[in-house]
Amino acid sequence: MESMPDYEVVRFYCGVTTHSELTILCYGKRFHIEISAEDLQGIIQLGRGYLEKLRRLEIEDGMMSIQYNDWQKTLIQEIDHPEIQKEDDTDDDDDEMVGNAMEEICFWIAWKCNPSMKALGSDTDLQPITVKQWLYPETLVLTPKVDERGILSVGSAAASDGLISDLISSVRLQQDLLQKLQVPLLQPSKIFLFRDKDEDLTGPTQRPEKVFIDPGEILFFKPCHRTHEIPREIETMTRLQQSGLDKTLRVPIIHGLVQYQQETDRICGLLLTYIKHGETLAFVDINETPLERRNKWISQIRQMIGKLHSNGIF
Incomplete structure (x- = not known):
C-alpha cells in the first residue's frame, strides 16, 4: 500500500x-x-x-x-x-x-x-x-x-x-536600525547547519535551528516569518542587552543578520544566542504538576515580568 x-x-x-x-x-x-x-x-x-x-x-x-x-x-x-x-x-x-x-x-x-x-x-x-x-x-x-x-x-x-x-520571507530594515545594531550582515552561504551526532538524517531536513559561522560557537537561526514583528523584536532585544537583562534573564542577543540575496538593507533571518530548551508550559499537564512547583513557576514569571517592566519593556 x-x-x-x-x-x-x-x-x-x-x-x-x-x-x-x-x-x-x-x-x-x-x-x-x-x-x-x-x-x-x-x-x-x-x-x-x-x-x-x-x-x-x-x-x-x-x-x-x-x-x-x-x-x-x-x-x-x-x-x-x-x-x-x-x-x-x-x-x-x-x-x-x-x-x-x-x-x-x-x-x-x-x-x-x-x-x-x-x-x-x-x-x-x-x-x-x-x-x-x-x-x-x-x-x-x-x-x-x-x-x-x-x-x-x-x-x-x-x-x-x-x-x-x-517562498523566502524577508524584511527591509531602516538604515538607522542597521547602524545601531553593529552586528555582521552575513550571506546564507557562510552559515553552516549544525547536526547532533544522534540526529536522524533520513527524511526531509526540518527548519534548521542550530547553526554556526565558526566551529565551536552554536547559534540559533530564526527565519523572518512574521516580517511585521521583526523590527520590534530587534529593538526589544537591543534594549535587553543595553539594560544588562541578558545577563540575568534567559533571553537571546543578536549575533548577526542573514542577508536576503544581494540587498544590504534586507534580511531573511536572525542569528541569536542558542538557548537549550525543551517543552514550554503550554504542554504541561497542570493537574499532574505539584502545587509547589506551579507556585515556583508563577514566582519566576512574576520576577521576570517585573524586571522587564522596570526597564520600560512591555
Missing part, C-alpha cells in the same frame, strides 16, 4: 477563493502545489473531499469567508448538513481526520500529489550543509487538475525565480 514519506510543511496559503497553495519538502526536493476546487470538479468525490477540508479550515481557524460558486455552494450545503448528502457523494478514501484543520488539508493535498512527487523526487534525501542550500532547494510547481477524461493529472514545471523569492 502506498504511503506518504516524512515531509516538512514549509508554507500553506489560502485566500477568499478555493485556490490554495502548499509548499512541502519531501523526496529530496521542494514541491509547491497549487490547487483549487474548480480544477477538481470533474470528479465529484474529489471536489467534495477538498471542499470538506477547506470548509473545516474556514470554520475552525476563523479565516475570512471563502467565496464559493453555485456548484461549490451546493456541496458546502451538503457538508454542513450531512443528512441531505447523497449516498454516492462520499469521499472514497479521505474521511479520517489526521489532526487539526490545517494539518488535515495539508495532508490531503500532499496525499493526492504523492505519486507525482515520488516520481519526480530525488533518490536521496535533501541534506543541505548551509542555510543557503536549505533556503534554495530544487523546487517544482505541481498543479493537480481533473482532465477531460475525468482523470486526476498533476502537471509539473520548474519554479520561476519570482516564486522562489516569494
Whole structure:
C-alpha cells in the first residue's frame, strides 16, 4: 500500500477563493502545489473531499469567508448538513481526520500529489550543509487538475525565480536600525547547519535551528516569518542587552543578520544566542504538576515580568 514519506510543511496559503497553495519538502526536493476546487470538479468525490477540508479550515481557524460558486455552494450545503448528502457523494478514501484543520488539508493535498512527487523526487534525501542550500532547494510547481477524461493529472514545471523569492520571507530594515545594531550582515552561504551526532538524517531536513559561522560557537537561526514583528523584536532585544537583562534573564542577543540575496538593507533571518530548551508550559499537564512547583513557576514569571517592566519593556 502506498504511503506518504516524512515531509516538512514549509508554507500553506489560502485566500477568499478555493485556490490554495502548499509548499512541502519531501523526496529530496521542494514541491509547491497549487490547487483549487474548480480544477477538481470533474470528479465529484474529489471536489467534495477538498471542499470538506477547506470548509473545516474556514470554520475552525476563523479565516475570512471563502467565496464559493453555485456548484461549490451546493456541496458546502451538503457538508454542513450531512443528512441531505447523497449516498454516492462520499469521499472514497479521505474521511479520517489526521489532526487539526490545517494539518488535515495539508495532508490531503500532499496525499493526492504523492505519486507525482515520488516520481519526480530525488533518490536521496535533501541534506543541505548551509542555510543557503536549505533556503534554495530544487523546487517544482505541481498543479493537480481533473482532465477531460475525468482523470486526476498533476502537471509539473520548474519554479520561476519570482516564486522562489516569494517562498523566502524577508524584511527591509531602516538604515538607522542597521547602524545601531553593529552586528555582521552575513550571506546564507557562510552559515553552516549544525547536526547532533544522534540526529536522524533520513527524511526531509526540518527548519534548521542550530547553526554556526565558526566551529565551536552554536547559534540559533530564526527565519523572518512574521516580517511585521521583526523590527520590534530587534529593538526589544537591543534594549535587553543595553539594560544588562541578558545577563540575568534567559533571553537571546543578536549575533548577526542573514542577508536576503544581494540587498544590504534586507534580511531573511536572525542569528541569536542558542538557548537549550525543551517543552514550554503550554504542554504541561497542570493537574499532574505539584502545587509547589506551579507556585515556583508563577514566582519566576512574576520576577521576570517585573524586571522587564522596570526597564520600560512591555
